[in-house]
Amino acid sequence: MESINFEVISNVAYITLNRPAVFNSFNKPMALRLQDLLDHCKDNSEIRAIYITGNGKAFCAGQDLQEITDPNGPELSEIVSKHYNPIVERIRQIEKPVITAVNGVAAGAGANIALSGDVCVATESANFIQAFSKIGLIPDSGGTFFLPRLIGFQKASALMMLGDKISASEAEKLGMIYAFFSDEEFEEKSKAIAIKLSKMPTKGLGYTKRALNQSMRNSLTEQLALEDELQTLSGTTHDYDEGVSAFLEKRKPNFKGE
Numbered sequence: 001m002e003s004i005n006f007e008v009i010s011n012v013a014y015i016t017l018n019r020p021a022v023f024n025s026f027n028k029p030m031a032l033r034l035q036d037l038l039d040h041c042k043d044n045s046e047i048r049a050i051y052i053t054g055n056g057k058a059f060c061a062g063q064d065l066q067e068i069t070d071p072n073g074p075e076l077s078e079i080v081s082k083h084y085n086p087i088v089e090r091i092r093q094i095e096k097p098v099i100t101a102v103n104g105v106a107a108g109a110g111a112n113i114a115l116s117g118d119v120c121v122a123t124e125s126a127n128f129i130q131a132f133s134k135i136g137l138i139p140d141s142g143g144t145f146f147l148p149r150l151i152g153f154q155k156a157s158a159l160m161m162l163g164d165k166i167s168a169s170e171a172e173k174l175g176m177i178y179a180f181f182s183d184e185e186f187e188e189k190s191k192a193i194a195i196k197l198s199k200m201p202t203k204g205l206g207y208t209k210r211a212l213n214q215s216m217r218n219s220l221t222e223q224l225a226l227e228d229e230l231q232t233l234s235g236t237t238h239d240y241d242e243g244v245s246a247f248l249e250k251r252k253p254n255f256k257g258e
Contacts, residue, residue, distance in 0.1 A: 003030035011048040011198040020056030025064040031083035038090040049198035053101040062108025084141040095206025097197040101190040107131045112141035120177040122168040123186035201239035202257030
């Protein structure tokens with residue numbers, strides 16, 4: 001059985017973590033496979049949005065502890081630096097929208113990979129857990145970077161240290177995720193977001209993502225200069241011309257992601 005299922009339908013790449021017996025926890029082959037798939041999504045111009053979800057009851061329970069306790073398995077330093085960090089960096093650096101659709105529990109690295117997406121949504125029965133403190137580790141996979149920025153320093157600190165389970169509805173109220181949907185509507189509504197984004201001006205969305213990434217470290221003056229630069233680039237795209245023409249002609253635009 002493939003550890004990750006992959007298909008492309010109408011400009012959307014669907015990536016499904018597929019180790020349901022272990023709640024889609026990561027081992028080395030699965031982590032490297034996800035890296036390869038994200039590289040493919042980056043390089044394939046036909047793919048204009050990426051949708052990541054899990055199979056079964058979980059989105060991802062983080063690291064497979066059977067692997068980490070195997071005497072012949074990878075060391076912690078390798079798991080962080082060669083498995084998880086490259087995944088998070090790829091998600092942030094791909095200048096296409098990445099939707100993380102949390103279909104169940106998202107724990108440890110699984111939670112933080114979900115939070116690194118551009119649009120994170122969850123099913124109503126899902127929950128998020130910073131589980132690291134329960135085994136004496138620190139949050140990785142960008143958790144100490146993203147979570148304080150999403151919900152504030154104090155709340156992030158408490159969740160990381162206490163390891164509280166956060167429901168989808170509470171995550172939405174905190175600003176941790178964009179939205180949650182009923183279990184019955186989750187697949188349809190979350191995929192509708194990916195489909196919508198795949199029909200939008202991909203270059204402009206990519207430049208927006210670049211600006212958001214750099215806003216994490218820029219001063220106001222630097223960010224204003226970057227907005228100037230990226231707005232100029234956006235104005236040279238086909239989709240900008242199409243968007244303006246469609247507005248003036250009172251018709252629906254036909255964006256090509258160019």
